[in-house]
Structures are given as C-alpha cells and as structure tokens.
Amino acid sequence: MLDAFLGKRPGSEPLFAALRQCRVHFIGAAAFSALVNLLYLTPTLYMMQVYDRVVPTAGLTTLVLVSAVTIFALGSLAALDWLRTRILIRAGIQLDRDLAGTILARVTEAGGRTQGVQALRDFDALRGAVSGQGALALFDAPWTPIYLACCFLLHPAIGVLTLVGGIVLAVLAWLNERDTRPRLGRASRAGNAAYAAQEALSGQSEVVQALGMRRAIIGRQLEGRRAATDSQAEAQLTGGRYSGAIKFVRLALQSAALGLAAFLVVKGQMSPGSIIASSVLLSRAVMPIEQLVGAWPTLVQARTSWKSLIDLFMKTAGHGQPRTALPAPTGHxxxxxxxxxxxxxxxxxxxxxxxxxxxxxxxxxxxxxxxxxxxxxxxxxxxxxxxxxxxxxxxxxxxxxxxxxxxxxxxxxxxxxxxxxxxxxxxxxxxxxxxxxxxxxxxxxxxxxxxxxxxxxxxxxxxxxxxxxxxxxxxxxxxxxxxxxxxxxxxxxxxxxxxxxxxxxxxxxxxxxxxxxxxxxxxxxxxxxxxxxxxxxxxxxxxxxxxxxxxxxxxxxxxxxxxxxxxxxxxxxxxx
CATH class of the missing domain: 3.40.50.300 (P-loop containing nucleotide triphosphate hydrolases)
Incomplete structure (x- = not known):
C-alpha cells in the first residue's frame, strides 16, 4: 500500500528501510483496525435484535443480555481504537529514531545545498501522516467493500444504493484531489519560502534595527506570509467545498437508506430491524471515503515530502557506504x-x-x-x-x-x-x-x-x-x-x-x-x-x-x- 501511494524509486531505499522497521507497528495497527471495523457492526446487529426479537416478543431478558453484549463490544471497540492510535504514535517515534539522524547527516553531506530545516520539516510532515489520521483512514479504507457486501446481504436494493452512493463520493473525492493538489503545492512552496526568509533574518535583527530597515523588512515578511496564507486559504476553501458536498451526499444517502428500507419492510421484503441497520451499514461503508477526503491534504503533503527526501538521498547517494580504511595522509x-x-x-x-x-x-x-x-x-x-x-x-x-x-x-x-x-x-x-x-x-x-x-x-x-x-x-x-x-x-x-x-x-x-x-x-x-x-x-x-x-x-x-x-x-x- 505504501509502495503504491508513495512510489518506490531510486533514493527511497532509506525511507522504506525505516518503514520496514515499523512493520510490527503497522501490522498491529492493521489487526486492531480489522477488529475495530468488525465491532462497528455491533450497533447494526443490536438494532436488528431489538426490532426483530425483543419488540415482537416483549423479551426483556433478551434485551438485557443483548444490551450487555453490545456494551462489552462497544467498550472493546473504544479500547482497540485507542490502542491502534497509540501503536501508530509509537511508529512515529520509531521512525524519528531511525531516520532523523540519517536525514541530518545527509543534509550535512549535501554541502549546504539543501536546507536542513526544510528537510526536517518534510520528514515531520511524513511522520505525521504515518502516525496520524491519514494512516487510520488508509487502514479503514479496505473495509468499505466488506460493509458494501453486508448491505447487499440485507437487500440487493440497499446494496445498489450504497454502491451508487460510494461511486458518487469517490468521484467527489477524485475531483477534490485534482483541484486541491496544485493549490496545496503552491501553498507548501509559499509557506516554505516564508519560513526560510524568516529563519535567514532571525540572526540579523541587530543589523536590521541599526540600519533602520525594520519597517521595510517587516513589510517584506508580511508579503511573504500573506502569499503563503492566501495560497493555503485557497486550498482549504476548495477542499472545504468538496468536503461539504461529500457530507451532504453521505447524510442524504443515510436518509435514503432509511426511506428505502421502510419501503421494503412495507412490501414485506425486509424485517423492521433492518431499517436502522441499513442506515448504519451504509454510513459505515462510505465513512472511509469521507475520512480520506478529510485526511487528503495531510497525505498529499506527505507524498510531496517523500519526494523531497528522496531527492536529498539521491544527491547524497554515497553517504554512509563502507569505505576501505586508507593510511593517514601526509598532506599532498x-x-x-x-x-x-x-x-x-x-x-x-x-x-x-x-x-x-x-x-x-x-x-x-x-x-x-x-x-x-x-x-x-x-x-x-x-x-x-x-x-x-x-x-x-x-x-x-x-x-x-x-x-x-x-x-x-x-x-x-x-x-x-x-x-x-x-x-x-x-x-x-x-x-x-x-x-x-x-x-x-x-x-x-x-x-x-x-x-x-x-x-x-x-x-x-x-x-x-x-x-x-x-x-x-x-x-x-x-x-x-x-x-x-x-x-x-x-x-x-x-x-x-x-x-x-x-x-x-x-x-x-x-x-x-x-x-x-x-x-x-x-x-x-x-x-x-x-x-x-x-x-x-x-x-x-x-x-x-x-x-x-x-x-x-x-x-x-x-x-x-x-x-x-x-x-x-x-x-x-x-x-x-
């Protein structure tokens, strides 16, 4: 999954080597994500049991037992979700220990041609995506087909509605990525330029003050920050438009699922418990798509940072390679x-x-x-x-x-x-x-x-x-x-x-x-x-x-x- 998203090419070997050191964390997070997504079926099953078994028979004992099992399952879900978050945070710490020193060494090896602060900022963006909501969205995404299959098990019509809704959301997500990617790129470059200018001037405040350049320099700094802020705002406004459309489609789909399920119950093709279950299942099926859209700026920035770090590693390809020990030189x-x-x-x-x-x-x-x-x-x-x-x-x-x-x-x-x-x-x-x-x-x-x-x-x-x-x-x-x-x-x-x-x-x-x-x-x-x-x-x-x-x-x-x-x-x- 990482190979496909980030792209494996020359210069990426140190990055993939560090990610492989975190494979235990990723496997654990993936396993817990599987359990979490299975347990997300708990509310669906609970509704079906209540409407199909408890209500028709007035079985209070059944209600108590089913409720107890549901509370235990939901508690387990919360604990597992907390654990997978901690595991990914640990992965970020491991990644920092394995790569931060290497990146600093490569920056030094580059002979000043690469800005060390920017390289570490790129690495932090990548580490944040690997250990944050971006990674959780990627772990949850493969479960969309499973929830879709459950919708088809309820009734083919519910499955078709979910499938069509998922396609619409996927198209909106693609449009969001297409429109926001260049804007995010411009915002990133403008932000980097503004930070670099600020860092370059940080040690020259006395000269600026003594030469009466304070207002002029502040004006130039504000221009750079304004360009970065405008670019970032443009990207956020574009992404926000698509996020609002995606949220509207998802809520409309949930309501449509309730209405369609009610129609099918009236026609005798579904049990009453399936009304709420269909809405919950549809919501879970399309939720990863919405999560991916929300995390997309982080993932895009991580991919850009990945490419920047690869460029750094390619420029310093010979760094750290074993070399034959030579005699002490005499000065020729x-x-x-x-x-x-x-x-x-x-x-x-x-x-x-x-x-x-x-x-x-x-x-x-x-x-x-x-x-x-x-x-x-x-x-x-x-x-x-x-x-x-x-x-x-x-x-x-x-x-x-x-x-x-x-x-x-x-x-x-x-x-x-x-x-x-x-x-x-x-x-x-x-x-x-x-x-x-x-x-x-x-x-x-x-x-x-x-x-x-x-x-x-x-x-x-x-x-x-x-x-x-x-x-x-x-x-x-x-x-x-x-x-x-x-x-x-x-x-x-x-x-x-x-x-x-x-x-x-x-x-x-x-x-x-x-x-x-x-x-x-x-x-x-x-x-x-x-x-x-x-x-x-x-x-x-x-x-x-x-x-x-x-x-x-x-x-x-x-x-x-x-x-x-x-x-x-x-x-x-x-x-x-």
Whole structure:
C-alpha cells in the first residue's frame, strides 16, 4: 500500500528501510483496525435484535443480555481504537529514531545545498501522516467493500444504493484531489519560502534595527506570509467545498437508506430491524471515503515530502557506504580541473581550476571580490563538492574517505568562524567525546593559535559557555577560537579563509606564528587573504579572476608578473 501511494524509486531505499522497521507497528495497527471495523457492526446487529426479537416478543431478558453484549463490544471497540492510535504514535517515534539522524547527516553531506530545516520539516510532515489520521483512514479504507457486501446481504436494493452512493463520493473525492493538489503545492512552496526568509533574518535583527530597515523588512515578511496564507486559504476553501458536498451526499444517502428500507419492510421484503441497520451499514461503508477526503491534504503533503527526501538521498547517494580504511595522509593536495556553479547562479564560481600543494608548503590565494577564492577554500576544506573535477589528498579522492574521517585531517577556518552553543573547549575540540586526551588536545590547539592566555582570562576559561552563533565573544575572539579549532588534532591540510579579517595586531602575529608552526610540522597550508601581512609567509601564490586561475607559482614570480603594466597588475594584488 505504501509502495503504491508513495512510489518506490531510486533514493527511497532509506525511507522504506525505516518503514520496514515499523512493520510490527503497522501490522498491529492493521489487526486492531480489522477488529475495530468488525465491532462497528455491533450497533447494526443490536438494532436488528431489538426490532426483530425483543419488540415482537416483549423479551426483556433478551434485551438485557443483548444490551450487555453490545456494551462489552462497544467498550472493546473504544479500547482497540485507542490502542491502534497509540501503536501508530509509537511508529512515529520509531521512525524519528531511525531516520532523523540519517536525514541530518545527509543534509550535512549535501554541502549546504539543501536546507536542513526544510528537510526536517518534510520528514515531520511524513511522520505525521504515518502516525496520524491519514494512516487510520488508509487502514479503514479496505473495509468499505466488506460493509458494501453486508448491505447487499440485507437487500440487493440497499446494496445498489450504497454502491451508487460510494461511486458518487469517490468521484467527489477524485475531483477534490485534482483541484486541491496544485493549490496545496503552491501553498507548501509559499509557506516554505516564508519560513526560510524568516529563519535567514532571525540572526540579523541587530543589523536590521541599526540600519533602520525594520519597517521595510517587516513589510517584506508580511508579503511573504500573506502569499503563503492566501495560497493555503485557497486550498482549504476548495477542499472545504468538496468536503461539504461529500457530507451532504453521505447524510442524504443515510436518509435514503432509511426511506428505502421502510419501503421494503412495507412490501414485506425486509424485517423492521433492518431499517436502522441499513442506515448504519451504509454510513459505515462510505465513512472511509469521507475520512480520506478529510485526511487528503495531510497525505498529499506527505507524498510531496517523500519526494523531497528522496531527492536529498539521491544527491547524497554515497553517504554512509563502507569505505576501505586508507593510511593517514601526509598532506599532498591535488586540485584537478574543478568547476563549481552554485544553485541559483548562472555564472560558474570556479572553472577548470588546478593546483598542487606539497606538505610544508604555504599557498596564498588572491583575487578581487567575487573571483572564487572562498569557493575554492570551501572545496579544499571538503565543505563543498565540486560539480566537475576532483580534489585528492595523498592521491585519494576526497570521496574515498568518510566525511568525518576526512575532516580529521583537515583544519578549516571560514570567513565567519561559526561557533556553536557549548563551551569553548567543546568548540575547539569539535565537540569530541569528553576525555583527558580531548582536553589536552584542545589546550595544545589553543596554545598553537596563541589564544590560550585569552581563554584563561574569560570568566570560566575553557568551560565558558557560548550562546548560539558563539554569542559571548567579540568577532576577533571568535576568529581566534576558530583558528584553534582548525588546528585541533594537527591536521595535514589547513585552509584559512580571511583568517586576519577581524583580529588585531597581536592576533595577526599569533596567526602568522601558527601558520609557520603548521608548515614546519609538514602541513599543507592554504590562506585566502586580502591583507598582505599574512601572505608574507606564503611560498606560492595563486591569483583567481572570474573563477579562473590567472597566474600561479612561486610568490616572488607571481608578484613580479602582477606588478607588470599589463592588465591584471599590481592593483589586483592589493585588492586581492
């Protein structure tokens, strides 16, 4: 049933694997649904017994016994319905435990190309459908033919009325799905865009306030929310129109069943007890269709979320696959014709970039703003996978190692240090498991970055707790802590993107010392910088222009070429 509704195609394997882990829950829910739907026949049987046996014979004893059995059956129905709801909730919990971590890992593996918040929102929509009313509606739907058969057993005319009514309701349900699906899609996209815009601005409130942009930004946010709300309201109004029509048809069918049954009793073709029974049976036969219509927006959203998660899994198909353990690298880095074009851009950020870096060598990357320097740094750090070409560490492509294993050999300091909520020691140690070895390595990294004394002057030293985005430190302090994090574990490749952008003279001196020490122990170092001071230690320079290597070679040779009066001269070295 899930295969047919959700569609099994490449990339869906992790989702189906997680659903299979919940098969015991689904089997239990299906079994209880079967019992619940059988027990829903209790009111029908009770009415038939009362009108056919109790009333004609005035059998009060029979009435008491039948009533007692009915109360017990209805109590069992309520208990089983409660149990199947709890089972499905447990299935949702199991699904979260099995898939949430995988989805977060895949989002990280996607190199920032997929919004993690949106991926989890998609997963929550899918989990809600699997563990809520949508799943109950699907479990009840197969019982419609059984109730229809019971209607035919009462009388063929009752069965035909139920069949025709079911067809009418099914047509209305199909029309509802056809008309609401595109509207629900637009509402979902508009809502996602509005939430994404809000999340993007959540950490920039101070800038918005300081620049007097509050009213303008609020206006833009309200426009996005208004578009999302209007789209959602349109979908709900369309669905509500069909829901009202379906409810009207169902109530009309119940009344028609009563009238038809009464006519058949008058004609002597049915017993009086069948009058109420026919109405109850018809109501139960068409009830799943109404339930499906009510749950349809949830099911459609679940299917859309399913497809979005499949796209995520397809983009990160190699994640988690076993890889042969390779020897620890020594720092031979080779960039081979890489090309990168970020989503939403027309011009590639990098085109056919190639360069080699040897252990102990310092490469400086220069170029004007927008030349592709930061993109190259992200690729070298393993934070962004190139669209073409490859990056190799000691001859092995980055993809040959698990991303976490690869990251242990690379130290990366981005333009924005991006510290996380937690202690300073946890941030430096990359949130490694606490141990004396972890503490010692974190302190060594801080000493190498020249930030040990600064940390000790903080209120709680290495145990100082930072807020979200590293709140509690200045920009310069955050950058120096980020440098210590990059040096943690003595990586063989150190990638520093504008490492001196926010530091003072003491911080730049410490930075140069850290670069020299890393190169002295044999690490390959890549520095992206605008200020020339930190590039004085560079052995080689690589100049980028519009994503293409303009010139690369020994530092003095590159500087000599860039000082020439030809286009791309000294002014570009200063700008870059």
């Amino acid at each position: 880095v080779s960039v081979e014709g890489i090309g990168v074009r970020l989503p939403g851009t027309e011009t590639p950020q990098l085109r056919a970039v190639s360069v080699k870096i040897e252990p102990g060598q310092v490469l400086g990357v220069i170029g004007a703003s927008g030349s592709g320097k930061t993109t190259l740094a992200r690729v070298l750090a393993g934070a962004l996978m190139p669209d073409t070409g490859s990056v190799r560490l000691d001859g092995a492509d980055y993809g040959a190692r698990d991303s976490d294993v690869l990251a242990r050999h690379i130290g990366y300091l981005p333009q924005n240090p991006t510290l996380f909520a937690g202690t300073i020691k946890e941030n430096i140690s990359r949130f490694a498991a606490p141990s004396p070895e972890t503490d010692a390595a974190a302190v060594r990294a801080a000493i190498s970055a020249g930030v040990h004394d600064l940390i000790q002057r903080l209120p709680n030293g290495y145990d100082t707790v930072l807020g979200s985005q590293g709140a509690g430190l200045s920009a310069g302090q955050s950058q120096r802590i980020g440098l210590a994090r990059a040096l943690y574990g003595d990586p063989v490749l150190l990638v520093l993107d504008e490492p001196n952008a926010s530091v003072d003279q003491d911080g730049e001196t410490a930075l140069i010392g850290a670069v020299e020490a890393a190169a002295a122990r044999g690490a390959a170092v890549v520095i992206v910088a605008h200020r020339a001071g930190v590039l004085a230690r560079a052995d080689r320079l690589l100049a980028l222009r519009d994503g293409v290597v303009q010139v690369e070679g020994p530092r003095e040779d590159v500087l000599a070429r860039m000082r020439s009066p030809r286009p791309g001269g000294l002014h570009e070295v200063k700008a870059g």
